[in-house]
Amino acid sequence: MPDLDVRGLAHVYREGGVRALDGVDLWIAAGERVGIVGQNGSGKTTLVRHLNGLLRPTEGRVTIDGTDASGLMVAELASRVGLVFQDPDRQIFASSVRAEVEFGPRNLGQRGTGLADSVRRALEATGLAGEERSNPYDLGYSRRKLLALASVLAMRTPVLVLDEPTTGQDARGVDRVRRIVAALADEGRTVITISHDMRFVAETCERVIVMRGGRVVLDGTPAEAFAREAWETLRSTYLEPPLAARVGQRLGLGSTPTDAQLIEAMRGGRVHR
Amino acid sequence: MTLSLRGVGYRYAGAERPALLDVDLDLGDGEVVGIAGASEAGKTTLCLVVAGIAPRTVGGRIRGTISLDGERIDAWPIHRLGERIGIGFQNPASQLSQVAGTVFEEVAFGPMNLGIAREEIVERSWTALEALRIDALAERDPVRLSGGQQQLVAIAGLLAMRPAHLVLDEPTAQLDPAGTRLVADAIGRLAADGASILVAEQKTDLLATITSRMVVLESGRIALAGRSAEVLADPRLAELGVAEPSAVRLRRLATAAGLDPAPLEEAVGA
Numbered sequence: 001m002p003d004l005d006v007r008g009l010a011h012v013y014r015e016g017g018v019r020a021l022d023g024v025d026l027w028i029a030a031g032e033r034v035g036i037v038g039q040n041g042s043g044k045t046t047l048v049r050h051l052n053g054l055l056r057p058t059e060g061r062v063t064i065d066g067t068d069a070s071g072l073m074v075a076e077l078a079s080r081v082g083l084v085f086q087d088p089d090r091q092i093f094a095s096s097v098r099a100e101v102e103f104g105p106r107n108l109g110q111r112g113t114g115l116a117d118s119v120r121r122a123l124e125a126t127g128l129a130g131e132e133r134s135n136p137y138d139l140g141y142s143r144r145k146l147l148a149l150a151s152v153l154a155m156r157t158p159v160l161v162l163d164e165p166t167t168g169q170d171a172r173g174v175d176r177v178r179r180i181v182a183a184l185a186d187e188g189r190t191v192i193t194i195s196h197d198m199r200f201v202a203e204t205c206e207r208v209i210v211m212r213g214g215r216v217v218l219d220g221t222p223a224e225a226f227a228r229e230a231w232e233t234l235r236s237t238y239l240e241p242p243l244a245a246r247v248g249q250r251l252g253l254g255s256t257p258t259d260a261q262l263i264e265a266m267r268g269g270r271v272h273r
Numbered sequence: 274m275t276l277s278l279r280g281v282g283y284r285y286a287g288a289e290r291p292a293l294l295d296v297d298l299d300l301g302d303g304e305v306v307g308i309a310g311a312s313e314a315g316k317t318t319l320c321l322v323v324a325g326i327a328p329r330t331v332g333g334r335i336r337g338t339i340s341l342d343g344e345r346i347d348a349w350p351i352h353r354l355g356e357r358i359g360i361g362f363q364n365p366a367s368q369l370s371q372v373a374g375t376v377f378e379e380v381a382f383g384p385m386n387l388g389i390a391r392e393e394i395v396e397r398s399w400t401a402l403e404a405l406r407i408d409a410l411a412e413r414d415p416v417r418l419s420g421g422q423q424q425l426v427a428i429a430g431l432l433a434m435r436p437a438h439l440v441l442d443e444p445t446a447q448l449d450p451a452g453t454r455l456v457a458d459a460i461g462r463l464a465a466d467g468a469s470i471l472v473a474e475q476k477t478d479l480l481a482t483i484t485s486r487m488v489v490l491e492s493g494r495i496a497l498a499g500r501s502a503e504v505l506a507d508p509r510l511a512e513l514g515v516a517e518p519s520a521v522r523l524r525r526l527a528t529a530a531g532l533d534p535a536p537l538e539e540a541v542g543a
Binding site: 015038039040041086087140141142143167168169170171172173174196198199238239240242243244246247250251259262263266267 | 540
């Protein structure tokens with residue numbers, strides 16, 4: 001399982017000359033569940049696109065398991081880091097659900113029963129079993145998003161990057177994504193999730209990275225990232241901690257970023273009225 | 274002006290089952306009404322029907338009556354309807370005119386078709402751009418913006434039209450928390466000026482703050498309807514595939530854990 005090491009990473013887009021990343025240092029250990037939050041345009045997507053070689057650094061470098069990513073072929077990178085795009089329609093191209101999900105693992109050399117098994121498991125996890133023959137564009141937006149996720153799950157990469165996986169999902173869809181992240185973590189895989197949903201991040205990640213203006217401005221556990229001391233930094237990037245964190249603080253219970261932690265702290269009888 | 278749906282049903286061309294059934298809905302001046310429901314429960318279809326896009330543009334068959342202040346509008350052509358009812362689509366890219374070279378032109382495109390004076394078009398467009406804090410993007414090519422920025426541009430175009438009725442299908446889906454707040458504020462201001470707004474959303478925390486009434490759809494029918502505070506506290510919400518608002522969820526969890534919810538309620542309200 002690879003570690004990801006990002007050193008002095010900067011990226012300037014050719015069009016407009018925007019410096020989207022401005023010196024990012026980050027070390028992500030194998031098996032970590034990391035949430036990346038920040039405003040639109042703070043550099044989240046630009047950062048993760050360097051992890052699988054979609055973008056090349058203007059400055060700095062990305063090392064995967066000790067190997068400089070810029071020295072790896074795209075196919076080698078794809079076998080290590082799977083990236084699920086925010087917009088499924090930029091990813092989906094096949095004319096059937098099965099063909100869509102088979103494409104990635106087949107390119108990575110999976111064949112026969114191994115391939116069939118990867119596809120079946122990915123479709124089951126995303127609730128798309130039974131839709132193998134459907135045309136992806138007959139599925140609604142939320143299910144096309146789950147299909148995009150399935151096609152990356154089937155590649156069985158040790159690292160997965162999910163860009164806004166819960167947008168457009170209803171309550172059941174969000175639960176499904178939450179279970180998928182948990183299952184991947186149980187298998188020891190690294191999961192990096194970009195999200196605007198602070199509750200989702202607090203509940204599914206063990207580490208929260210806050211970005212602003214192409215830099216990392218906060219990096220810690222959910223309890224640290226959503227603690228009172230961090231609120232000013234969060235506010236500077238227009239983020240608000242989850243309700244459980246705000247309520248815990250008002251009740252003098254310390255940092256309680258998840259519902260479960262808040263209830264547990266209240267149960268401990270530490271509520272002073 | 275009240276927009277009323279009575280017994281409205283709708284079936285897409287070639288579909289086996291209707292996408293909407295027996296929908297009654299009233300949308301009065303200055304009101305913000307929410308639509309919630311699981312994926313594919315009919316939220317987008319209801320938006321398209323209220324705005325008249327279905328069946329006029331997408332085909333299919335409609336039943337029941339839709340009226341504006343008692344006058345039936347079923348037979349109105351789309352351009353006449355479009356002057357009264359604006360719609361923001363779920364995918365902002367499909368909203369863009371494809372003819373405007375800049376964000377400013379994109380936002381001005383709608384009001385330009387209303388036959389109003391040039392100075393007013395310019396003034397309205399800047400006001401809308403500033404309200405959503407995207408005035409700095411005015412000279413950019415809309416096609417090359419991010420999904421979130423396109424969503425704000427699409428909504429700015431609708432604001433500049435100053436429609437009497439506005440239908441918004443998941444207007445904040447692509448937005449960060451700051452963008453979501455700007456859109457919520459813009460919806461509030463438009464309603465305060467007398468517009469009626471129908472908004473479909475998955476984010477129930479948002480619906481709790483901006484809507485006064487709500488409907489929850491299930492398989493094309495209205496399963497719950499009423500004042501938003503009551504609908505959003507309804508125990509059937511979970512089985513309808515709708516997320517409880519954060520405050521409702523915390524109260525439920527505290528009560529289930531045998532805790533006194535009073536201090537929690539106070540802290541949530543603070």
